[in-house]
Amino acid sequence: MVPTITAFRQSPDRGAGQARDMRVRWALEEVGQPYEVRLVSFSEMKRPAHLALHPFGQIPTYEEGDLVLFESGAIIFHIAQRHAGLLPRQTNQRARAIMWMFAALSAIEPPILERETALLLENSSPWRDERLPLIENHIRKRLAELSDSLGGCEWLEEGFSAGDLMMVGVLRRLNRSGLLSEYPNIAAYVARGEARPAFKRAFAAQLEVFTASQGRN
Amino acid sequence: MVPTITAFRQSPDRGAGQARDMRVRWALEEVGQPYEVRLVSFSEMKRPAHLALHPFGQIPTYEEGDLVLFESGAIIFHIAQRHAGLLPRQTNQRARAIMWMFAALSAIEPPILERETALLLENSSPWRDERLPLIENHIRKRLAELSDSLGGCEWLEEGFSAGDLMMVGVLRRLNRSGLLSEYPNIAAYVARGEARPAFKRAFAAQLEVFTASQGRN
Numbered sequence: 001m002v003p004t005i006t007a008f009r010q011s012p013d014r015g016a017g018q019a020r021d022m023r024v025r026w027a028l029e030e031v032g033q034p035y036e037v038r039l040v041s042f043s044e045m046k047r048p049a050h051l052a053l054h055p056f057g058q059i060p061t062y063e064e065g066d067l068v069l070f071e072s073g074a075i076i077f078h079i080a081q082r083h084a085g086l087l088p089r090q091t092n093q094r095a096r097a098i099m100w101m102f103a104a105l106s107a108i109e110p111p112i113l114e115r116e117t118a119l120l121l122e123n124s125s126p127w128r129d130e131r132l133p134l135i136e137n138h139i140r141k142r143l144a145e146l147s148d149s150l151g152g153c154e155w156l157e158e159g160f161s162a163g164d165l166m167m168v169g170v171l172r173r174l175n176r177s178g179l180l181s182e183y184p185n186i187a188a189y190v191a192r193g194e195a196r197p198a199f200k201r202a203f204a205a206q207l208e209v210f211t212a213s214q215g216r217n
Numbered sequence: 218m219v220p221t222i223t224a225f226r227q228s229p230d231r232g233a234g235q236a237r238d239m240r241v242r243w244a245l246e247e248v249g250q251p252y253e254v255r256l257v258s259f260s261e262m263k264r265p266a267h268l269a270l271h272p273f274g275q276i277p278t279y280e281e282g283d284l285v286l287f288e289s290g291a292i293i294f295h296i297a298q299r300h301a302g303l304l305p306r307q308t309n310q311r312a313r314a315i316m317w318m319f320a321a322l323s324a325i326e327p328p329i330l331e332r333e334t335a336l337l338l339e340n341s342s343p344w345r346d347e348r349l350p351l352i353e354n355h356i357r358k359r360l361a362e363l364s365d366s367l368g369g370c371e372w373l374e375e376g377f378s379a380g381d382l383m384m385v386g387v388l389r390r391l392n393r394s395g396l397l398s399e400y401p402n403i404a405a406y407v408a409r410g411e412a413r414p415a416f417k418r419a420f421a422a423q424l425e426v427f428t429a430s431q432g433r434n
Contacts, residue, residue, distance in 0.1 A: 011301065036404050038287070048306070051362075051365075053360045055349070055363065055365065056320075056324055056359065066309060067309040067312060069312060069313070069316050070316065070320070071316050071319040071320050071323065071324070073315035073323060074312065074315055074318075074319040074320070077312075078315075079314060080314045081236070081312075092283060092284040095286060095291065095294075095295045096284075098291055098294060098295075099286050099288050099291035102288040102290035102294075102322065103273075103288050103291070103292040103293075104327065105322060105323045106288065106290060106322040106323060107273055107288070109323065110327045110330065113327065115329065117365035125344070125347070126343070126344065126347075127342070127343065127344030127347070127348065130342070130343075131344065142273065145268075145272045145273050145274070146266075146270060146272065149388075161290075175354065179335060185242075194388035204263075208223035
């Protein structure tokens with residue numbers, strides 16, 4: 001059964017692949033699972049039909065027969081459970097890979113999102129110049145710890161996993177911040193993730209949505 | 218094999234049970250798994266021995282034979298996989314329960330933590346009075362959406378799961394904020410979680426650490 005995911009009809013980042021459908025597309029490409037995409041506008045996302053799938057009115061959602069999921073972490077975990085290729089089979093190694101998914105989402109992504117909020121919504125606020133360095137130092141602290149943990153390894157554990165997919169998906173939100181290059185092994189780790197053929201196919205697919213929307217305008 | 222978790226030697230909230238070991242204790246109590254606790258001081262948490270277990274220098278960690286985990290989400294998921302009682306057996310229901318764990322950690326907890334940071338670290342900052350209402354409105358938006366999703370149900374899906382455990386664990390950080398009472402079904406949901414015998418045993422266990430530390434002083 002081919003699952004259907006939702007994505008933005010109009011890419012807020014002009015095809016930079018920072019919306020969370022990118023991570024889900026990447027996971028589906030890694031396991032070789034074809035998928036359908038239903039594009040939703042910002043107003044459609046807040047209507048009852050979409051809220052029935054996603055109570056917070058966001059993308060992505062994932063529909064597969066009777067199953068409806070939201071939250072990219074939960075969707076990617078489900079894909080990784082159903083198909084080989086994203087989680088080790090051995091119990092302890094599997095638990096460690098899942099651990100990195102949670103770490104990406106609850107330890108690394110929140111300060112990165114705070115930075116984006118500060119830049120987007122608080123850019124003209126009187127506290128912006130004082131607060132931004134505090135947030136960036138919080139991000140630096142996490143990147144330094146992650147850098148120590150990664151060391152000279154290729155991936156966070158032995159072999160690429162859904163934990164790396166999620167971590168790279170989160171870290172690449174910083175691609176244009178200048179922060180990643182302060183930690184060369186982290187920058188190289190993100191580049192390794194983005195060089196995977198499955199990542200490139202997913203990136204091209206989401207970029208095509210943006211390109212097509214430009215053609216319509 | 219009895220697992221060992223770590224917890225604060227000195228409870229920052231004076232035994233209110235808001236540190237993340239509380240959620241792990243609760244999960245272990247729900248499945249009837251005895252556990253050991255190793256208390257760590259704030260300075261011990263930043264030393265190499267602890268950083269080898271937890272790269273971000275926090276609690277809780279979880280050790281079980283060769284397996285070492287950090288991140289309460291990952292630990293609770295591991296406990297739920299290993300023991301019956303926290304996740305439905307049926308695949309789709311199981312995926313939905315796991316979805317709520319991710320939702321609690323990546324959609325609900327971040328603005329709640331932002332509020333705590335604003336109150337603790339930015340309390341004397343010039344922007345505190347202007348920023349706090351913005352954060353609280355973000356929390357209200359999420360609570361309203363969650364309230365709609367929960368409706369008149371007892372738990373987020375059919376039957377208590379690790380998703381509810383995590384969601385209640387996150388929401389009860391707002392216990393003294395006054396925000397929960399604006400959404401009566403959410404307040405009742407949190408109270409239902411806290412009324413579970415396993416919650417009460419876990420709460421008593423972490424409170425005892427605080428009480429004992431007071432006796433030593």
